Structure formats: C-alpha cells, structure tokens
Amino acid sequence: MRLYYFTGPQHAVDNVARRQLKLSFPNEVNDIFEMMPFDFGDDKVARREWKRSIDKVSQSCGFISFSQHWGVPTMWGHYAQSHQGVCYGFDIEGDLLRMNYEKEFTDFFDEAFSGRLGVDWKLRFAQGTKSDHWEYEDESRLFLKLDQDERAQKARGVKVFYKEFGADLVLREIIIGAKSTLTKSDFEKALQGYDLCEKIIKARASFREFKIVEHKNFQWN
Numbered sequence: 001m002r003l004y005y006f007t008g009p010q011h012a013v014d015n016v017a018r019r020q021l022k023l024s025f026p027n028e029v030n031d032i033f034e035m036m037p038f039d040f041g042d043d044k045v046a047r048r049e050w051k052r053s054i055d056k057v058s059q060s061c062g063f064i065s066f067s068q069h070w071g072v073p074t075m076w077g078h079y080a081q082s083h084q085g086v087c088y089g090f091d092i093e094g095d096l097l098r099m100n101y102e103k104e105f106t107d108f109f110d111e112a113f114s115g116r117l118g119v120d121w122k123l124r125f126a127q128g129t130k131s132d133h134w135e136y137e138d139e140s141r142l143f144l145k146l147d148q149d150e151r152a153q154k155a156r157g158v159k160v161f162y163k164e165f166g167a168d169l170v171l172r173e174i175i176i177g178a179k180s181t182l183t184k185s186d187f188e189k190a191l192q193g194y195d196l197c198e199k200i201i202k203a204r205a206s207f208r209e210f211k212i213v214e215h216k217n218f219q220w221n
Contacts (some may be wrong), residue, residue, distance in 0.1 A: 001049070001091065001092050001096065001140075002089055002090070002091055002092075002172065003066035003067065003068065003089070003090055003092050003096075003140055004066055004068070004069065004070040004087050004088065004089050004090070005021065005064070005065075005066050005067075005087065005090060006066045006067065006070075006075050006076065006079035006080045006085065006086075006087050007079065007080060007082065007086060007087075007088070008079075008080060008081035008085040008131075008179050008218075009081060009084050009085045009086070009177075009180055009181070009182055012085055012086045012182060013182065013187060014188040014190075015088075015185055015191050016088075016171065016174070016191060016194075017189075018154055018162075019164055019165040019171075019191040019194065020162040020164050021162060021163050021165075021169070022064075022160060022161070022162055022164065023062030023063065023064060023144060023161045023162065023163060024059045024062060024063055024064065024065065025058040025062050025063075026054050026057060027054055027058040027118075028058070028159075031130065031131075031134065033130070033131060034130075035054045035123075035127060036050070036051075036052070036054070036121075036126070037102060037105055037106055037125070037129040037130070037131075038050065038059050038105055038106055038107070038108040038126070039105035039106065039108060039135055040106075040108050040109075041107075041109070043108075043109075045109060046109075050108070053078060053119070053123065054126075057123065057142075059061075059143070059147050059151060059154055059155065060145060060146050060151050061143060061146065062143075062145075062146065062161060063127075063141040063142060063143045063144065064141065064144070064163060065137075065139050065140075065141055066090070066092070066139065066140050066141070066142065066216045067137055067139060067172050068138040068140065068177055070087045070089065070173075070203075070212070071211045071212045072136060072138070072151050072211075072215060073205070073210060073211065073212055074136050075087075075137065075210055076177060076178075079087065081177075082179065083177040083178045083179040083180065083203070083212075084177055084179050084180050084181070085176040085177050086174060086175060086176050086180065086182065087173075087174075087177075087182060087203075088171055088173065088174055088175075089171075089172050089173030089174075089175070089185050090169055090170060090171055091170040091172055092142060092168065092169055092170075093167070093168040093170075094143075094144075094168045095142065095143040095144070096140050096141065096142055096143075097102075097124075097127060097128045097140065097141050097143060097191045098128070098139075098140050098141040098200070099128055099129070099130055099134075099137070099138075099140065100128055100129050100130075101129075101130055101131065101132040101134060101135040101139065102129055102130075102131065102132060103131075103132050106125075108122075111113060127141070127143070142163070142169075143186075144163055146161065165194075170180070170196050171196060172197060172198050172199075173198060173199055173200075173201070174187050174197060174199070174201070175199070175201055175202075175203050175214075176200070176201070176202050176203065177203055178202075178203045178204045178205060178212065178215070183220060183221060184200045184202075184220045185220070185221075187200050188200070201214050201215070201218075202214070202215040202218040202220075203215060
C-alpha cells in the first residue's frame, strides 16, 4: 500500500541517509485525547486506570503515522514546517490501522461495546479512533512492538526509537515542499546505495484548486 509521511526540513535528508523513521508513542503525541475516545461518566477510577493502560502500552508499542495522500495543504502546513519540509511515499506492509474519526465520545461502559473482546478490543478501538477535528490527516498507522532490549531501554528513559527501511517499508517517492531549500541532489546523495526510490519531485500550489501538486517544470539548480 502506498502511503505518505510528512516531515520538516531538519531531519529530512538524514532520515533517507540513515534509512529510518522515528516512532511515536501514545502518551507523547500532540493529541490530548490520544487513545481517550471514551466517556467515563463520573467514574474517576475507570478513567485513571485507562490512562495507566495507555502508559503501559506506550512502554512496549509505538507507531508511525502516514497519510493516504500527499496533496493536502494542511498536512504540508502542519507537518512539513509550512511547506519547507518534504513528504516521502512508502510502499508499506505490516500492522496498519486506518484511523476512524468520530464527533462524540463512545460510552466506555456500553454493554454492546464492552462485551466484544474486553480490554484488548477497547485498546484497539482507542488506537484507531480520533476526533473528527483530525479528519484532514486521513491517517493510517503502522504499529510496531519494541523488542526486549528496546523495552528495557525505554524503561531506563530512552526516548527515541526508529523503524528501519526494509521489505515492509520501501521508500518510493520524495516530494520536496514548495518553500523548501532542499534540493534533488541532496536526496540523490542520501540515496546512494538505495535504488528503490522511483522519483524525486518538487511540489507547488495548484493554480485551479486548494491542492498541492507536482511542479513539473521546476528547474533544479
């Protein structure tokens, strides 16, 4: 499946040179409602215990966020440092979860909801559910479990973990932002020894709709 990853300019070339992407963890992301799409009513204990469950999951499982499309202006504005960064196109296999966007919380104690597979099902539901305020992201997540050594490192306070490019994460496209000072040659150097990337293109604002498109006549220096 072809999916897209946005990033700012600071680590854009280095990500390619090192053949890796950084993992995110549920208790560290920018959504204050991450894995909390529930109405707990007045049950403070259940709410507290659920937050502990999120912290526990975050010690052993991370994810990488991708979008279905690269032409969405808000994605470039929010995740590629106002069009100064880049977007990578990857062919991906693995534990992918397409995000579901809801207007309202789900009742945590609803019998039909609770009775399916208990806590495990609720965790999976929470991993794949966000507010409809985020719908523009059209997000899919690649979930990755830390191995034993990585879990031990995280318990000791290590913050940064990576997923390496491989057969399940193949870089195919690099789209350089409309306002980026990064060049095609920057990425050609970073790609040396990696022949799976099919194209490097420059983005621009469309002249006819609110969309980011390929700048087909861009003159590279």
